[in-house]
Amino acid sequence: AQSVTQLGSHVSVSEGALVLLRCNYSSSVPPYLFWYVQYPNQGLQLLLKYTSAATLVKGINGFEAEFKKSETSFHLTKPSAHMSDAAEYFCAVSEPGNQFYFGTGTSLTVIP
Amino acid sequence: SAVISQKPSRDICQRGTSLTIQCQVDSQVTMMFWYRQQPGQSLTLIATANQGSEATYESGFVIDKFPISRPNLTFSTLTVSNMSPEDSSIYLCSVEGGPSGSLGEQYFGPGTRLTVT
Numbered sequence: 001a002q003s004v005t006q007l008g009s010h011v012s013v014s015e016g017a018l019v020l021l022r023c024n025y026s027s028s029v030p031p032y033l034f035w036y037v038q039y040p041n042q043g044l045q046l047l048l049k050y051t052s053a054a055t056l057v058k059g060i061n062g063f064e065a066e067f068k069k070s071e072t073s074f075h076l077t078k079p080s081a082h083m084s085d086a087a088e089y090f091c092a093v094s095e096p097g098n099q100f101y102f103g104t105g106t107s108l109t110v111i112p
Numbered sequence: 113s114a115v116i117s118q119k120p121s122r123d124i125c126q127r128g129t130s131l132t133i134q135c136q137v138d139s140q141v142t143m144m145f146w147y148r149q150q151p152g153q154s155l156t157l158i159a160t161a162n163q164g165s166e167a168t169y170e171s172g173f174v175i176d177k178f179p180i181s182r183p184n185l186t187f188s189t190l191t192v193s194n195m196s197p198e199d200s201s202i203y204l205c206s207v208e209g210g211p212s213g214s215l216g217e218q219y220f221g222p223g224t225r226l227t228v229t
Contacts, residue, residue: 034217043116043204044155044220090154092218099145100218102155 002027004093006103014111019063019078021106023091026072033074034092034100035065044090050074061085086110114139114207116221124227125195132191133224135205140185142208145218146178149202158203161188195228202226 007022025031032051036044048059055067061084065076074091091103115138125131135144146158158178159167167180181189192199202223 036220041225043118043222044206046217046219049217099157099160104154 002031002093002095002101004091004101004103006089006091006106008106009104010107010109012109012111013081015083016080019076019081019085019108021076021089021091021108023065023074023076023103024072025074025091025093027093027095031093031095033065033067034094035059035063035074035076036090036092037061038088038090038105040087047076047089081108081110083110083112114141114219116205116207116219118205118221118224120224121222122225122227124229127196127228129195130191130193131195131226132189133203133205133226135188135190135221137186137207142185144182144188145206145208146180146188146190147204147206149204149223151201155204158190192226195226197228200226200228 003026005024013019034049035047037047038044047063048057048065050057050067058064063076063078065074067074086109089106089108092100094100117136119134123131144161147155148158149155157170158173159169159180161167161180161182163182163185177193179191202225204220204223206218206220208218
């Protein structure tokens with residue numbers, strides 16, 4: 001079975017600082033990988049996805065993630081945090097045609 | 113991406129009652145999913161609903177407690193039956209793909225925030 005591990009349930013960064021949210025997965029086959037963001041009282045919005053094309057994936061709002069097969073990782077980064085980035089972030093993995101498995105989420109706080 | 117709406121957006125219900133949540137999609141989709149997100153936790157898949165067939169429930173979820181309807185390719189309902197405070201959660205529907213979706217993406221509705229007193 002698939003599993004997703006997000007290291008750090010809470011991450012705080014200063015405005016303008018680098019954002020790094022960690023995600024590791026387990027999969028016996030090349031997976032599809034996703035990052036979703038959830039703002040307060042809202043549903044999930046797709047930030048970006050990896051589906052076996054380029055290993056560096058660019059998403060919305062300046063976020064990007066790099067698929068590293070050797071490390072089974074798909075960490076999310078943003079060079080400069082903005083106050084509006086404060087939200088809950090979920091990493092998810094799926095195998096083609098199969099269900100999604102979500103990580104436990106990382107709450108990002110941006111300090112002014 | 114698919115546009116998904118849910119009704120109601122939130123509700124406060126008394127224990128022992130039932131609530132039906134509606135999910136409407138702006139395009140025809142094959143697979144629809146219902147998730148539960150308990151306070152401070154991640155998403156847990158309740159069931160997968162395909163049009164024209166019985167919903168497929170995940171371990172720990174049963175049809176008597178969470179009956180699902182899928183009458184057409186753009187609509188589904190989830191009923192939370194005989195509610196208890198432990199059912200207080202956000203319930204989200206999602207769809208896979210759609211006319212502009214591809215490669216297993218899921219798009220989520222805004223969620224229904226349920227509080228059971």
